[in-house]
Amino acid sequence: MTTRLEPAPIPSNDPIAPDVRVWHGIPRRDLVVVAILPTLLLAGMTSTFTDLARPFVVNELSSDRYRYQWVLACTLLGSVTGMSLIAWMRNRIGLKNSYVIGLIIFTLGSLACATAPNMELLGVTRFVQGWGNGMVVTTVLAVFWREFPDHRDAAIAAYVLGLYFGRIVAPSVSAYLINLPSWRSIFYFNVPIAAISVVLTSHLLQADEPRERVRARFDFEGLVLLLGWVLCLMLGLFRFQKWGWYTSNDFWLVTAMGLALFVSFVVHEFVCHHPLLDLRLFAIPRFTLSVAIKALADLCFFTVVSVLVRYMAVTRDYERVTTGLVLLPAVAAMGTTLALTAWLGTRDDRKARLVVGLIGMSLGTWYLSSLDLYTDKFWTALITAAWAAAAGLVASPLICISQEEMTPDQIASSAGIKNLMLVLPAFVGNNLLGIFIERRGDSHFDAMRQSFVPNRPPLEDVRLNLVDYFTLQGLGPADAAAQAVRLLTRFTHDYATVFAFQSAFQILALIMMLAVVLACCLKPLPPQATGPRRG
Template sequence: MNVLSRAVHRPAKDPVHPQVLPWRGVQRREWIVLAIMPTLLLAGMNSTFTDLARPFVVNELSSDRYRYQWVPGCTLLGSVAGMSLIAWARNHFGLKKAYITGLILFMFGSLACGLAPNMELLGGARFVQGWGNGMVVTTVLAVFWREFPDHRDGAIAAYVLGLYFGRIVAPSVSGYLMNLPTWRTIFFFMVPITSTCTVLTSHLLQPDEPREEALEPFDFEGLLLLLGWVVCLMFGLFRFQKWGWWTANEFWIVSTIGGGLFVWFLLHEWFCPHPLLDLRLFGRLRFALSVVIKALADLTFFSVISVLVRYMAVTRDYERVTTGMVLLPAVVTMASTLALTAWLGTRSDRKLRLILGLTGMVVGTWTLSSIDLYTDKFWTAVYTALWSASAGLVASPLICISQEDMSPAEVASSAGIKNLMLVLPAFVGGNLLTIFIERRSDAHFDAMRQSVTSNRPPLDDVRRDVVDYFMLNGLDVSDATGQARRLLASYTHDYATVFAYQSAFQILAVTLALAIPLAFLLRPLPADATGPQRG
């Protein structure tokens, strides 16, 4: 038996220096990256697809937007469940089996989403799909950390590029797929890609079954507490705006139950001998600071993308493919900075790269607040590309700093925590930002409406010009006047909405600025610490 065969059949756990199998001049772990990247792209796109397809889904399934809210809610709940299981699954089955299981759940969940006949079954299918998605993205982070012990900045850069690239290209891909005979294509096309990746990675990933005879029990209490307070959180974000903030009895009931479950969850996970999530890692200052900074950075990144897509696809009424093309330069600039990180980055300069990236993101986010109703697509693309270039400097060093000097078991647990601190802040921030934009745009609209006097000459001139335009196109005076009134009202509302977008960008910039002083508090590992000096 040769060296490779012994390495593959040995029941080693989390090998530090895995053997490599060259094929056509490419090492085994490079093939692993190529096989895993499509699943990361799908994971990045998956969270956005149902948001973009909402009008089609609501119409075909005879539903409404309030019932539809629970579809992305089920997706979040499934993702939370899948992400929280990584440490337990790694200890019981190994990273390979955990990853393959996640892919299978994602594949069958996607198929079920495409076949769902009503909103209730679509929500259940999205829960299964989200569960698989959560297991996949969390396991990949631990796998990349294990497979590239000598160049972890590059591996994490590939991980970040896959997830973020998927989120940015989602509008273009979904726009193309929804132009096909049915919106269900957005789920069906995932099935062959996921099945192919399942076959490839099952052959490429090394077996890593654990060798412990006595395995810790599953923390059912921790999982139920986690899902319980997340459900309360979703109720709040979906219903408090309707019930009334601070005034409705339902607000206080849901808030009290959710807050109690959250505190119970924290205490249980901290003192439990075998917790679902090892929250004791927050006792390490470097890890705690890194997770908080990452949560602020991810909240800003995904919120900015969400606002930009809404600005272009809804307010400016761009085609979804056009929206994707405007965002495409952002993919190029982010990929470039991530590549530079992978090529030139070292362990010693991670903190510097992080601070520079955070500063650039703050400046870039504030610059985006200058976009108005007349901004050309070219300048929107330029501003977004500059902002995205800075974002590419942040994620890789931040993840590496948080996992420095950790054991394989701690890396698995930290991967679950970091991914939870990605999806939960992004979900909460996105929903709160939507509420803020709606309220802010209504306030701007009321202020603008009250400042308009019907007999002001400029307004009358504009109205007459619009009426004349419609009459030249065949409308009579009555219809042309009505159309002109509606057009001017729509224009005023869009103008007010853009004001709200500008305020949202400014708030996000100020929020992210809080991460910069936290980054200065990060302390590097001592020079004699274990691990590669190279990134």
């Protein structure tokens, strides 16, 4: 016989206090985690699902990589829109309804992406999917913080497990899905899981009343200024190199517009009575430092994963499934450290865990700079696993430190800010590192070509050996010689690209050292602070 979930009384002075209903002896909030975690995994995977699928999408939709960039841009704009709405929607309809609506939008957007007939409609549908995705990941952070006031390290570890863990496991899953009938499988995959989660969370999440009896107007001006600034940011990252950077008038025009929109947005948010994002939270030193550290850590985390996928799938020409398998030990390592954080972590050791994790990420990223064209897959997997284990120590204590002693209203506003400081640095870092890798690789490639003259005898020996090999395979003398030159050129270019990867990893390692310095400046909570001491 099914036991009904009977609502527990909620104190009138705290209308969002967690209730303690049970179902067959299982606490309701544990069931909430089970229902939400698959959705968080999807949200994390969605951001990197399309990395391996990009060439298939471009070919099937008869497009090119430049138009595909704007599909990524639409995804980011949608995510920024969804993430910036949480404070207003929480006050308007509550966290539960915000989450369910966001999940429905994400589900419908995924289905639309799977059926998009051209690149233009794919951009529109990715905007819708990103909107829902942004609402989901931002709302879940506030929900988990509310549901587990006595186990916040464990709650945030579950949040991190879904969101960040999904980024690492995405290449493995997408490698399998792409081998199904079409790349569209990566979007169809989301639909049934998200739909089931809609049903479950609609029943399991507690109904929370809107926070305001007098409903405040929505900050449309703030949203327009924010999206305008992000659009200028994307235009610069996509076009500045093509325009010639500061030698172009368009560079200065877009830069001036971006700066004007950013300054206008900041000023507007400070003077607005009901701002889109409560930037006054940056007056709290602990929050400001935590957000800065998180932005640096997220930039490193997502950029390293992206560069590793490109290194294995493109430069080393691994099969897609092999690329995913090399990353699997990293998945297990990060999951292990997250579980230990949830089990053993306390409020007093959060800073220590954070510093150790940041140092580990910095050292691991630096060691990744030793990867070359001859590195065995085993060592790549081992180094990546050690790096991911350190990353698992960072996010949970960092989020907990930033939100301690905040009111529920501040938690909702901070969730939007922290998630925006996740997607924007990751997007900017990925694109800047992509530009750096291209320019650094081309420069090194030119230098290597010029050094062929003094090294001609060994190079000529290699070329002749290749000509002999291709001749034995049945090619004519002219074709064998041309194929040998193409192979040597490809090797030289790949060698130069790996050199650029190494430089990129070294830069990211130095960025992580800056995060270590900032983490050392964090002040611990005083002993008399409210809240549970056990994580």
